[in-house]
Structure formats: C-alpha cells, structure tokens
Amino acid sequence: MVEKQSHKFDVLIIGSGAAGLNLALELAPHARVAVLSKGPLSEGSTFYAQGGVAAVLDETDSIKSHIEDTLIAGAGLCEEATVRYIVENGRAAIEKLIGYGVGFTKERQPDGKNLYHLTREGGHSHRRVIHAADATGKAIELTLEKQVLAQPNIQIFEHHNAIDLIVESGVDGGPERCIGAYVLNERTDKVDTFAAPFVVLATGGASKVYMYTSNPDTCTGDGIAMAWRAGCRVANMEFTQFHPTCLYHPEAKSFLITEAVRGEGGVLLLPDGSRFMDRFHERAELAPRDVVARAIDFEMKRLGLDSVFLDISHKPKEFIEEHFPTVYERCKKYGFDITKEPIPVVPAAHYTCGGVKSGINGHTDLENLYAIGEVAYTGLHGANRMASNSLLECLVISAAAGADIRAKLATAPAPAKLKPWDESQVTDSDEEVVLSHNWDELRRFMWDYVGIVRTDKRLERAKHRIDLLQSEIHEYYGNFHVNRDLLELRNLTQCAELIVRCAMARKESRGLHYTRDYPALDTTAPLGPTILTPQKRTRKRGVRL
Structure with missing residues (x-):
C-alpha cells in the first residue's frame, strides 16, 4: 500500500x-x-x-510609448507605477531568455544585418513584440x-x-x-x-x-x-479577456489564431467579404482586444452568424508559411488553406x-x-x-x-511539521455523474450570462446557480475522496462566484466588462480596482493550523 x-x-x-x-x-x-x-x-x-513578448527593443520605440499604450488599453485602471516597473525591466527579461537559449525569430535587413524580428499587435503603437x-x-x-x-x-x-x-x-x-x-x-x-x-x-x-x-x-x-x-x-x-480570433471548427477545440496575423495585415470579414472593424474603432483590426471581441460578438448576433472570417491570403504564401507555420499547419489539418482563403473565427475566453x-x-x-x-x-x-x-x-x-x-x-524558519490530510470520514463516490453534469452546467451558464455582454439580470441568474452548485460541491467535497475533477470544479465554481460578484459591483462599462444596464463609463466614482475581501471561515479538512 x-x-x-x-x-x-x-x-x-x-x-x-x-x-x-x-x-x-x-x-x-x-x-x-x-x-x-x-x-x-x-x-x-x-x-x-503564440504571439510573443512585448518589450522596448527598437531604437524608434520608447519606454514612454509602451507605458502609454498599456495605460490606454487598461481603460484607466492600470496602476502606473506597476506598469512603469514592468516595462522598464522588459529588455533585461528578454536578454535573460536569450541567454538561456530561446530562439527568437530573426530577419535579415537591407544592410545585411540579421536582427530580431519585431511584430505589432493590437493596442501597440510600435513594433515591439519579439517572437519565435x-x-x-x-x-x-x-x-x-x-x-x-x-x-x-x-x-x-x-x-x-x-x-x-x-x-x-x-x-x-x-x-x-x-x-x-x-x-x-x-x-x-x-x-x-x-x-x-x-x-x-x-x-x-x-x-x-x-x-x-x-x-x-x-x-x-x-x-x-x-x-x-x-x-x-x-x-x-x-475583467476576463476574450480573444477575438479562435478557429471555428467542431474538432479544433478553440485553437487560437495569434493576434500577430492581424498585426501583419490580416483583416476581419463578414460572409459577404466586407470588412467591419473600421465601423467600431479607428485602429480597425488592431484595436484593443475587448473592442475587437465585442465587435465580432455584435456582428454574429446581428446577422445570426456562427462565425466571422479572418483573411491574410493577400500576403505572399512564403511570408505566411515563414511567419505563421503553426497556424498554417493547424488550419490545413482542418481543411483551411490560409494562403488561399479566409478562415472562420470566433471569440473565446483567453486571459484572467x-x-x-x-x-x-x-x-x-x-x-x-x-x-x-x-x-x-x-x-x-x-x-x-x-x-x-x-x-x-x-x-x-x-x-x-x-x-x-x-x-x-x-x-527564514525551517519548514514546519504539518498535520497529515484527514480522510477518516470520507468514502469513494458512486455518483461521478454529478461532477460531469455540474461541470457542463457551470461553463454553459457562465458563457451565456457572464460572457462578452452582460446585464444585471444575467448576473443575478448566474449567482443563483453558483450558490446551488457550491452547496452541492461543498457536500460532495466533505464526504468523498478527492479527485482532480472535483478539485477543479470546486475551484472553478469559486472563481465563478468571484467573477460575478466583481461584475455586479461595477456599475459601468469599462474595458472587458460591458453591461447593457450601464453602457457608459462612470465618471463620478473614483477610479480603482474592484477588490473583494474574504471572511474568515473554517473549512472541513481545514486550511488553518
């Protein structure tokens, strides 16, 4: 044993x-x-x-510009001191990776020099994304x-x-x-x-x-x-970021199409071949991600579409194969040749x-x-x-x-002597179907009610369902041996509660949080993050000594 x-x-x-x-x-x-x-x-x-690491590496770029771009994208909620510290230390971080042996892409210049290739992505005013x-x-x-x-x-x-x-x-x-x-x-x-x-x-x-x-x-x-x-x-x-462009295919499991495709000239199209991003933002396809994702979501709902399309086929085939080999091969696997045709894309949850x-x-x-x-x-x-x-x-x-x-x-003190995990009062579960059902229910109503566009009513519905799920999961967790599905469901349900509570507290639309009930910025309230503080709680199989 x-x-x-x-x-x-x-x-x-x-x-x-x-x-x-x-x-x-x-x-x-x-x-x-x-x-x-x-x-x-x-x-x-x-x-x-896929994309890369943003850092000021080109002489035409500047720390000031990277900071300003980040602050603009953050819609007034970035902490400027943090932004400055991270941006100022970007070059050193890249140099350390190069020292470890990361093979970033290089490109031969007209003068014969072989320099690191920098691409540009949404929100950036310069080419500053180093990539492999x-x-x-x-x-x-x-x-x-x-x-x-x-x-x-x-x-x-x-x-x-x-x-x-x-x-x-x-x-x-x-x-x-x-x-x-x-x-x-x-x-x-x-x-x-x-x-x-x-x-x-x-x-x-x-x-x-x-x-x-x-x-x-x-x-x-x-x-x-x-x-x-x-x-x-x-x-x-x-503020959950939805990446605007994931490959739409039943077997692709939301394969990401890097933003660098748009950075290198890819355009978003409706089924009739017309562009639409210029109606939503002056930077069109290079607008911040929240703008692009919301625009795609709007057009899909307005026209009843399953997807929109991303097209970079106007670029030379050699260019596409060199810069986007992963995207090219994966799309080809699913029957799309990005050197010849547009590919169907949809938004998907991407970053917390x-x-x-x-x-x-x-x-x-x-x-x-x-x-x-x-x-x-x-x-x-x-x-x-x-x-x-x-x-x-x-x-x-x-x-x-x-x-x-x-x-x-x-x-530092020596590592403590810890109490062993207590499973003296638990048994093996014979109802694993409860976990799979709750997994599906949670992820579906979070997409429907707490997705790209929200309302107070949708958030209230989601909170009600989360409360019920948490009650079931708490009982399950306290009575049965733990496994990965249970642990992950327990954590996701907790995170869902935190997402909904933060969304309910913000009575405005800002950045990634867009609600129909408060479609404008709140210029009367002081700017600041939404902060939640937990109550002291004693948990079964507790975490405190």
Whole structure:
C-alpha cells in the first residue's frame, strides 16, 4: 500500500509555466525548490502562447510609448507605477531568455544585418513584440524546462494537484503566514503534504470557467480559489479577456489564431467579404482586444452568424508559411488553406486580468505567500490586457519575487511539521455523474450570462446557480475522496462566484466588462480596482493550523 508523503523544501512553487520556472531558476543557486505541475511539465498556458513578448527593443520605440499604450488599453485602471516597473525591466527579461537559449525569430535587413524580428499587435503603437515564429510560448517553456531540469536544487513533481494552502496563525497577534500545501499525488491517489517557509502561486488563470476558451484544460483558477479560501483578497475578476480570433471548427477545440496575423495585415470579414472593424474603432483590426471581441460578438448576433472570417491570403504564401507555420499547419489539418482563403473565427475566453492581489515583488496578504503570473493582480493590465504584456509580466515579476525571497532565505524558519490530510470520514463516490453534469452546467451558464455582454439580470441568474452548485460541491467535497475533477470544479465554481460578484459591483462599462444596464463609463466614482475581501471561515479538512 502506498503511503502519504511529507515533503520539505525551502520554496514551494505551485505551477510550471513561464512564471514558475523562471522563478525556480532565479532561486536554484540559493535554495531547495519544489515545482508542482498538475499534469506533464509543459501542459500550461505558456506552452500554447503564440504571439510573443512585448518589450522596448527598437531604437524608434520608447519606454514612454509602451507605458502609454498599456495605460490606454487598461481603460484607466492600470496602476502606473506597476506598469512603469514592468516595462522598464522588459529588455533585461528578454536578454535573460536569450541567454538561456530561446530562439527568437530573426530577419535579415537591407544592410545585411540579421536582427530580431519585431511584430505589432493590437493596442501597440510600435513594433515591439519579439517572437519565435508563431510558437513563442512553446520556445520559452521548453527552453526554461531544459534549464530547470539541469539544476540539482530543483525537484519537479508532475501530476501533483494542489488542494489547499496551509496557514499558520500569527504569533502574538502577528500576521498569518502560509507554510505549505496539501497536494493530491495523482500517481498514488494519495494526498501528500508539502512544507516550505515560502510558497508561490504560479497557477495561471481561470478561463476554463467558460464553455469556449483558448486555454488548456489546466486553467481552472486553482491558485485564485486557494488564496481566497486562505484569506487573501482578489481584485478585478470581472475583467476576463476574450480573444477575438479562435478557429471555428467542431474538432479544433478553440485553437487560437495569434493576434500577430492581424498585426501583419490580416483583416476581419463578414460572409459577404466586407470588412467591419473600421465601423467600431479607428485602429480597425488592431484595436484593443475587448473592442475587437465585442465587435465580432455584435456582428454574429446581428446577422445570426456562427462565425466571422479572418483573411491574410493577400500576403505572399512564403511570408505566411515563414511567419505563421503553426497556424498554417493547424488550419490545413482542418481543411483551411490560409494562403488561399479566409478562415472562420470566433471569440473565446483567453486571459484572467484580475486575480490574487499582489505587489510587484509578488507579495500577497499572507506572510510568505507569493502570487506571480496570470494568477496575480498586480495592476499591470487594468480593465484590459494589451497583447503580449502577459509573458512580460510573468518574467519580470518572477524575477522580482526571486530577489525578494533570496533576501529572506537566511532568516527564514525551517519548514514546519504539518498535520497529515484527514480522510477518516470520507468514502469513494458512486455518483461521478454529478461532477460531469455540474461541470457542463457551470461553463454553459457562465458563457451565456457572464460572457462578452452582460446585464444585471444575467448576473443575478448566474449567482443563483453558483450558490446551488457550491452547496452541492461543498457536500460532495466533505464526504468523498478527492479527485482532480472535483478539485477543479470546486475551484472553478469559486472563481465563478468571484467573477460575478466583481461584475455586479461595477456599475459601468469599462474595458472587458460591458453591461447593457450601464453602457457608459462612470465618471463620478473614483477610479480603482474592484477588490473583494474574504471572511474568515473554517473549512472541513481545514486550511488553518
């Protein structure tokens, strides 16, 4: 019989995308680091990111311009100090990736120089997106993995699904602190304990809460839900970015068509071949993503369409095959030749702009708990993320968190002795159909009621259904052995509640949050993020010691 395991490390990183792996490399020379991955090491959003990383790398560009573009896209809700810090540290982050061996695309110039090719995406006023063809995330993820696997101080735990954070009460009224996590080891089906004086959430976003998403199956809001249950504030959860262009095909599973296609001249068309984006924004196809997604949604509903079309066939075939090999091959697999014809596209949930409230060094409300990457709200994205700023945030904030943790290692306490997971009162479930039904119901009503266009009535309906689901899930969680489907459904339902509550609190339309009941900006209320504060709660199989 396989026994439960108790692990002790200096730093526990939950998540294995760009943020988590980059942080692990920052810490490897100084600490023993555990990196948890829900599935195979590569299976996360980073691997599937196509576009690139935004940074000021060209002499005609400027830090000021990148900051201004980000602030404009964020619709007044970006925290300017955070934006400035991340943008100013962009070049250093790119240079570090190049040093690790990421093969960014180069292009020969008329003067014979072979320089990195920079593309332009929605919201950017300059070409500043460095990329590896149209598979930048894959290049970054695999390069970081190679570096991590070569480090003896880093231990990788694949197929380990974090359940909850373990929190210790503060001494003499001091702040509570995170000291580890309960983790389901899917290879043994046992719940292990991981103790560490520093715990980092790098778990990504929550776009799987929607029926249609560009994200892989791992993006179930785990870190956001765990941090909330442990007592951390969350912010701006109403701002879910819907990527405007995902391939529309029953077997494509929302394959993303990178925004760089539009950046290189791709145009959006109605079935009759006419363009429509110029009626919605002066930048047409290069408008911010919220504008483009809403325009597509409007035209689809107005005309009763299943999709609109994206066309780059007017570009030379060689250009398309060189710049978009992944898109070209995948579309060809489904019967579309993008060098000859337009392809059908629809919006899909893509990025969680809100998350666990944290600072530029990753600090959260809990002592020694950090949040980095998409799981975190730092103030960079505001009400709408500008294209290719997300990987930039992952790299810059993980480096800052690494420096902060390194400065504290010498005085950190030893890993705590943790209570083992209690499953003395639970049994095996014989009603797995409950999980699959609730999964489908949640994702469908979130798409219908809390999607690109919202109303108060739709939000109220969604909240009512979430309350019912949470009651069922809480009972299920308390009585049966946990499995991945249950844990992910529990977390997604929690994130759905946070999204709806934030959306109900914002009585205006701004950025990614558009409601028919309040279609204009609220110019009377002070600008600021929507922040939710959890109540102190005691959970069955509790998270507090």
